[in-house]
Amino acid sequence: DTGVSQDPRHKITKRGQNVTFRCDPISEHNRLYWYRQTLGQGPEFLTYFQNEAQLEKSRLLSDRFSAERPKGSFSTLEIQRTEQGDSAMYLCASSLEQGWKYGYTFGSGTRLTVV
Amino acid sequence: KQEVTQIPAALSVPEGENLVLNCSFTDSAIYNLQWFRQDPGKGLTSLLLIQSSQREQTSGRLNASLDKSSGRSTLYIAASQPGDSATYLCAVKESGYSTLTFGKGTMLLVSP
Numbered sequence: 001d002t003g004v005s006q007d008p009r010h011k012i013t014k015r016g017q018n019v020t021f022r023c024d025p026i027s028e029h030n031r032l033y034w035y036r037q038t039l040g041q042g043p044e045f046l047t048y049f050q051n052e053a054q055l056e057k058s059r060l061l062s063d064r065f066s067a068e069r070p071k072g073s074f075s076t077l078e079i080q081r082t083e084q085g086d087s088a089m090y091l092c093a094s095s096l097e098q099g100w101k102y103g104y105t106f107g108s109g110t111r112l113t114v115v
Numbered sequence: 116k117q118e119v120t121q122i123p124a125a126l127s128v129p130e131g132e133n134l135v136l137n138c139s140f141t142d143s144a145i146y147n148l149q150w151f152r153q154d155p156g157k158g159l160t161s162l163l164l165i166q167s168s169q170r171e172q173t174s175g176r177l178n179a180s181l182d183k184s185s186g187r188s189t190l191y192i193a194a195s196q197p198g199d200s201a202t203y204l205c206a207v208k209e210s211g212y213s214t215l216t217f218g219k220g221t222m223l224l225v226s227p
Binding site for chain 1: 119149151156158160161214215218219220
């Protein structure tokens with residue numbers, strides 16, 4: 001296993017377009033997290049899944065954002081009607097259910113630029 | 116609400132110096148604290164994970180300490196190298212929560 005994979009690495013889109021990002025977690029990790037990081041800030045939590053169930057969503061996740069994790073494997077994060085304020089690095093992480101014990105592994109992120 | 120603060124925000128040192136990065140958190144009810152490294156435009160690489168019951172963890176030239184009661188952690192980097200230049204982030208995992216709360220990071224520049 002090569003770790004957490006995210007695709008694409010970079011995405012430039014026009015305002016108002018929809019975009020979708022993909023995350024492939026470490027195969028034995030049943031928890032998957034999405035974070036967003038803007039310039040000069042630490043990552044902020046968006047949502048997380050345990051297996052295929054979405055257990056928590058941050059208030060940062062507006063109605064334009066939707067995340068799925070079908071079959072408890074890879075996950076997608078879709079942003080509809082993108083706005084310039086959505087420009088950020090979107091980070092995916094995964095962990096075992098005992099994330100408190102073993103920590104979290106992050107992917108390389110997807111850099112979104114909305115023009 | 117947990118708040119994580121990292122001081123300094125930026126640090127520039129000559130190669131070979133030993134240095135300390137600081138992280139403080141407001142709520143001591145944490146499970147663990149994790150230090151990450153982030154290169155420009157890249158994702159996060161985990162450096163060290165300290166459980167709430169531990170006082171320190173070491174990996175190579177890195178040593179992280181945790182004083183849970185006072186809400187503080189330090190990352191000590193020995194004999195710094197230009198390749199250590201990056202942003203260092205600390206994050207806490209709180210009891211009762213499944214997610215991490217991050218600080219804003221310390222941007223480190225080690226010049227040759």
